[in-house]
Amino acid sequence: MHIFNILFLALLSLQTLKANNIISNEVILQLQSEYNIRECMYELERTGIMANLKKTLSAELNIYLISTESIFNADQLSIINECNSIALAQYNHRVMLRQSPNDTFYDKQWGLSNYGQTGGLSGADIDAEKAWDITTGGVTADGDTIVVAVIDGGFYLNHPDLNYFINRNEIPNDNIDNDSNGYIDDHTGWNAYQSNGSMFKDHHGTHVAGIIGAKGNNQKGVSGVNWNIKILPICGSSGIESEVVEAYSYVYSMRKLYNETDGQKGAYIVAANSSFGVDQAFAQDFPIWCNMYDSLGKVGVVSIGATTNSDTDVGIDGDIPSTCLSEYLIAVTNTAHFDVKINSAGYSTTHIDLAAPGENIYSCISDSSYSHKSGTSMAAPHVAGAIGLMYASACSSVISLSKSAPDSAARLMRFLTLDAVDVLNSLNGVTVSKGRLNVFNSVQRSTCEYLNIESEKQETKPKIQHYPNIDQIHITSSELTINNIVCYNSLGQKTNLTHIANTSGQTIIKLNALSKGIYYLS
Numbered sequence: 439m440h441i442f443n444i445l446f447l448a449l450l451s452l453q454t455l456k457a458n459n460i461i462s463n464e465v466i467l468q469l470q471s472e473y474n475i476r477e478c479m480y481e482l483e484r485t486g487i488m489a490n491l492k493k494t495l496s497a498e499l500n501i502y503l504i505s506t507e508s509i510f511n512a513d514q515l516s517i518i519n520e521c522n523s524i525a526l527a528q529y530n531h532r533v534m535l536r537q538s539p540n541d542t543f544y545d546k547q548w549g550l551s552n553y554g555q556t557g558g559l560s561g562a563d564i565d566a567e568k569a570w571d572i573t574t575g576g577v578t579a580d581g582d583t584i585v586v587a588v589i590d591g592g593f594y595l596n597h598p599d600l601n602y603f604i605n606r607n608e609i610p611n612d613n614i615d616n617d618s619n620g621y622i623d624d625h626t627g628w629n630a631y632q633s634n635g636s637m638f639k640d641h642h643g644t645h646v647a648g649i650i651g652a653k654g655n656n657q658k659g660v661s662g663v664n665w666n667i668k669i670l671p672i673c674g675s676s677g678i679e680s681e682v683v684e685a686y687s688y689v690y691s692m693r694k695l696y697n698e699t700d701g702q703k704g705a706y707i708v709a710a711n712s713s714f715g716v717d718q719a720f721a722q723d724f725p726i727w728c729n730m731y732d733s734l735g736k737v738g739v740v741s742i743g744a745t746t747n748s749d750t751d752v753g754i755d756g757d758i759p760s761t762c763l764s765e766y767l768i769a770v771t772n773t774a775h776f777d778v779k780i781n782s783a784g785y786s787t788t789h790i791d792l793a794a795p796g797e798n799i800y801s802c803i804s805d806s807s808y809s810h811k812s813g814t815s816m817a818a819p820h821v822a823g824a825i826g827l828m829y830a831s832a833c834s835s836v837i838s839l840s841k842s843a844p845d846s847a848a849r850l851m852r853f854l855t856l857d858a859v860d861v862l863n864s865l866n867g868v869t870v871s872k873g874r875l876n877v878f879n880s881v882q883r884s885t886c887e888y889l890n891i892e893s894e895k896q897e898t899k900p901k902i903q904h905y906p907n908i909d910q911i912h913i914t915s916s917e918l919t920i921n922n923i924v925c926y927n928s929l930g931q932k933t934n935l936t937h938i939a940n941t942s943g944q945t946i947i948k949l950n951a952l953s954k955g956i957y958y959l960s
Contacts, residue, residue, distance in 0.1 A: 462509040464492065464530035465518060469500040473523035478502075481521050487514055503530060539570075539655040539665070543808055547660055548775045549795030549820060556798065558775025564795065564820060565878035566663060572881050573830040574654060576666030578837045582701060585668045586826045587689045587710040587739070588647050588819070589682070592640025593671040594804035595626060599652045599659040600644070602626060603668040607703050610635070617703050619695050621688065630674030630684040638673050641803040645811050646713050647671065648802030649819035650826065659808055660801055663823025663877060664830070670705055675714040679727055686710070686730040693737045697844060708829045708840075708851070710734060711822035713744045713815035716758040728762035735766025738844025740852050742768045742822045744814035745784035753786040760789045766848050768855065772796030772817040773874055778864045783814055785868040792859050793868065794820040794875040824877040825851055833886040854883040923947065 469478050475491060482489055488506065495501040510518070510529070518527040548556045552563035577583055585603050595602055603626075607617035610625035621628060623635040631638070647669045654665025670692070674685025695704030721728045731741045743759035745752055752760040752769075760769040771790050772783040774797040784790060796817030803809045828851055829837070840847035858880040859873025866872050882888055923945075925933045933952065 461530040463507070464503060464505045465489070465510050465515065466495065466528050466530050467502045467504060467518070467524055468526040469502070469523055470525050471500060473500075475500075475502050478521070478523040479504075481523050482518065485517050485521065487518060500525075539661040540657050541652075541654060541659055541661045542657065543660050543800055546800040546810075549799055550661065550663070552775055556775050559777055562773075562775055562777035562795075562874075564663075564824070564875050566661075568878035569827060569881045570654075570665070572878075572885070573827060574666060575651070575664030575827045575830040578706070578829055579832065579834045580837045582706040582837065583668055584664075584826050584829050585670050585705045585707045586650050586664075586822050587670040587672060587692075587705075587707050588643060588650065588822075589672045589685045589689070589710060589712050590640065590643030590646055590675045590714070592638030592673055593627075593643040593647060593669075594639050594641075594802075594806075595637055595671070597644060597648075597802050597804075597806055599656070599802050599806075600647055601651060601653060601666065601668050602647075603670040603705055605705070608635075617695070619691050619704065621691070624688070627671035628673070628685070628688040630672065630681045630688065631677060632673075633684070637671055639804050641809070642713070642811070642815065643671065643673075643675075644803050645799075645801045645809070646711060646815060646819045648808075649799060649816060650711065650823040652802055663820060664826050667823070667826045668705075670707060675712070679724065682714075683726055683730060686727075686734060689739060690730070690733055690737060693734070693739050693844075697737055697841060700841075707739050708848075709740045709742060709822045709825035711742050711819050712759060713813075713818050715743065715746065715760070717746050717748065718750075718756045719758040719761075720756045721758070721761045721763060724758050724762070727758065728764065731759070731762055731764035731767045735764065735848045736845045738840050738848050740766055740768065740825050740848050742770060742818045742825070744818035745769055745771050745786075745790055747772075747782050747813050747815075748784060749781050750784055751786050752784045752790065753788045757784055757789070760784060760786065766845075766852060768792065768821055768852060770794050770814060770818045770821050770875075771869060772812075772814045773865075774798075777862055777874060779868050780812075783817075787867060787870060790869045791856055792821070792871045792873055792875055793817065793865055796820075820877075821855065821875055824855060824875060824880050827877060827881050828854065828884040831881045832884040833889060835886075836884060836889070851884070855880050858883050925952075 489504040492505040493503040495503055545555055549563055550566035552558055554560040605625050608625045609616050610623055615622045625635055627637055629636050650662055651664045651667040651669050652660045652662035654661035672685045672688055674681045689707055689710045692705045693707040696706050734741055745760045746757045768791045769789055771785055771793045772780045773793045773795055774780055780797050794817040796814055797812045798810045799816040800810050856871045858876050859871045860876045861873045927933050
């Protein structure tokens with residue numbers, strides 16, 4: 439059993455939850471052979487079940503789909519099953535594909551599924567196919583359209599294999615800020631170079647967007663880490679720092695607006711990808727740039743940054759954004775199909791969080807074409823895509839947290855991503871986590887089952903108290919036995935923690951050795 443007491447656990451509302459694949463307002467009925475659906479609906483009404491016939495699934499087998507405007511709870515399902523006219527009754531469920539996508543060039547995408555087809559090591563991939571058995575992305579459990587922002591040089595907006603975000607609250611080319619977000623005519627994104635909504639066309643940004651979210655299983659081109667996600671394109675990855683800050687500010691404004699309007703305006707941006715930076719530079723010289731990651735995190739956006747394309751220890755030689763100290767930033771280096779760091783990629787046991795595939799990555803480019811590209815620029819979007827996919831598999835309580843306390847949700851997703859890596863000997867001394875992205879593990883960790891959030895077991899939520907003083911935490915539960923505790927700081931680094939005792943359902947942890955900050959216990 440996995441318990442995440444992340445010091446903001448009390449914020450995590452334990453609402454009524456079921457498995458992610460249940461459609462709780464729909465029930466499939468198979469009637470007894472001697473009854474018809476009209477008789478069944480009348481019997482349901484007499485028992486107090488008010489439902490609508492949604493669809494006849496099989497007239498010959500007497501199978502029907504009924505629905506209600508709210509939900510069918512467990513008691514109501516039991517009542518339905520006891521009706522004389524009904525042989526079987528069950529919830530309707532979402533069904534996920536359990537196959538490789540049928541995209542034309544999928545076999546070239548070793549980073550998603552590596553069986554040695556490019557001469558590399560079989561299994562040296564991010565386990566995307568296992569993740570897709572859980573979700574292929576697109577929307578949250580609450581129906582929010584998931585968006586990943588990509589800040590880059592330009593994008594080919596007409597690529598048939600990409601789903602770009604459209605700001606429906608903005609009328610294009612009328613020179614009016616229709617949605618009052620501070621940006622005029624940002625119908626298809628924002629161009630920080632020109633401070634307008636006109637997009638530049640560029641191979642690099644299109645390639646990055648494809649890694650994150652090329653349409654999957656559409657018999658065309660390639661597959662993204664997400665099959666159905668929306669990409670918010672923003673031009674602003676090179677040139678001068680002020681353009682970068684403006685680009686980040688647009689991401690901030692759109693997510694903040696979404697939060698403030700309960701989703702009526704803005705965009706539900708969960709991650710922002712930055713495949714650019716400044717070599718041999720340190721955070722103290724870029725305070726505004728680095729502070730943008732904290733600002734984005736506070737509204738719910740995890741930032742992903744590609745490190746330098748040179749074989750340097752960025753903790754010594756410097757790099758932006760890698761050396762920015764933000765608990766909402768994931769710095770990424772580059773691995774090849776043998777699960778080793780590419781020689782021409784940065785490393786650091788204090789500043790590079792994890793690695794991801796980035797060598798000879800096949801993805802979309804301009805003019806509806808496809809091509810290979812290499813570099814940390816290709817590694818980072820695998821991680822951005824993973825964050826998007828995690829929000830599609832996340833519990834309703836986590837999605838609620840992303841709206842009531844978006845900063846807490848962002849920190850949680852960052853922590854789960856780093857905790858889920860495949861730890862590799864080849865990356866020991868290369869990254870903080872000593873590992874390479876595993877999107878299946880990441881997605882699995884965001885589910886109700888892994889986070890131990892279940893409506894039937896609300897009483898198992900441990901009680902956490904600072905008692906008798908703030909130097910100790912007392913964790914009390916009548917049903918949990920805690921045998922081992924691991925503590926991580928906000929950078930994903932393991933931190934020493936004194937586990938004092940287990941007595942009478944209570945675990946005592948000593949905190950006086952910890953410096954001020956946010957810590958994660960598992």
